[in-house]
Amino acid sequence: MSQALKGGSAHRYHPDMNDAPDQHQTSDQEASDHRYDADAGPADPLSRLLQCHPETAFDYLEFRRMMAGPSAAFAAERATDADIERLRACLTAMEDAHDLDDPSIEAAADVDFHLAIYEASHNQVMIRIMRQFIRMMSEDVFYDRTSLYQRRGVRDGFLRQHQAIFHAIAAGNPEAARATADAHVASTTEAVREAQRADARLEVALRRQQGINLVVGKGK
Numbered sequence: 001m002s003q004a005l006k007g008g009s010a011h012r013y014h015p016d017m018n019d020a021p022d023q024h025q026t027s028d029q030e031a032s033d034h035r036y037d038a039d040a041g042p043a044d045p046l047s048r049l050l051q052c053h054p055e056t057a058f059d060y061l062e063f064r065r066m067m068a069g070p071s072a073a074f075a076a077e078r079a080t081d082a083d084i085e086r087l088r089a090c091l092t093a094m095e096d097a098h099d100l101d102d103p104s105i106e107a108a109a110d111v112d113f114h115l116a117i118y119e120a121s122h123n124q125v126m127i128r129i130m131r132q133f134i135r136m137m138s139e140d141v142f143y144d145r146t147s148l149y150q151r152r153g154v155r156d157g158f159l160r161q162h163q164a165i166f167h168a169i170a171a172g173n174p175e176a177a178r179a180t181a182d183a184h185v186a187s188t189t190e191a192v193r194e195a196q197r198a199d200a201r202l203e204v205a206l207r208r209q210q211g212i213n214l215v216v217g218k219g220k
Contacts, residue, residue, distance in 0.1 A: 057143045057192055060133065065185045067118075067130060072165055072181035073174035074121035083120035084170050090116050091166045098159050103149035106159075110145065111138045113162055117181075120169065143192050151198075154191050161187060 075083065090113035097106035111134060118130040137145070149155050161184040168176035 057196075058189065061185060061189045061192065064133070065182065065189075067126065068114075068181040068185045069178040071118050071121040071123070071126055071130070072169060072177035074123055074126075075117050076169045076172050076174040076177040078122045079120040079169055083116070086116045087113065087120065087166055087169060091162060094159060094162060098155060103155065104146045106155065107145040107149045108138070110149075110158065110162070113166075117165070117169070143195070148191055148195055151191065151195060157187055157191075158184070 075087075079087070090109055093109040094106055094113060097103075097109055114137075115131070115134045118127050118134070121127065149158070161180065164180040165177060165184060168180050
């Protein structure tokens with residue numbers, strides 16, 4: 001069962017009445033409809049380019065480190081009650097998937113959670129830019145998220161970090177939201193780095209075994 005989620009900010013963001021109608025207000029349905037396909041066209045060639053260069057995973061994580069802290073802080077300052085409920089629903093989905101030991105569903109809920117944070121920042125430039133990267137992240141352009149979630153200890157750590165980010169945002173604490181978001185990106189970077197090291201060790205072991213098999217085969 002999902003863990004109990006507590007926390008609610010004493011203040012919620014209320015758009016200025018002079019703002020353009022769609023500047024800070026997007027319905028849940030609209031957000032869902034355009035979650036990954038907003039401005040999809042320009043992202044496709046970029047996705048193909050980045051997929052050809054695995055080292056860009058760390059460029060992406062470096063860029064995400066610049067965006068994660070500020071977006072979480074903005075969300076803590078500006079999130080509406082609807083934003084908080086959406087974040088709560090995303091976190092609940094992650095907790096349920098975690099309890100069911102389903103890394104693929106948990107990884108998908110992870111993407112939804114981070115998109116919800118960016119949208120709760122109510123910064124339209126940040127939202128549009130990060131939708132592109134969220135879309136690529138959902139397609140595993142930078143790294144295999146499901147595989148990452150299957151690594152020992154990673155899922156538990158990520159869930160605790162997501163819970164901490166949510167509670168900081170829900171409490172309206174921008175400093176804590178920034179700190180927990182930054183810590184999460186640092187943890188993700190280290191997990192990706194360790195996964196790449198493990199993959200490299202496995203590749204060396206497989207090549208060594210293939211060499212042994214080749215020598216044995218010639219000796220017969």
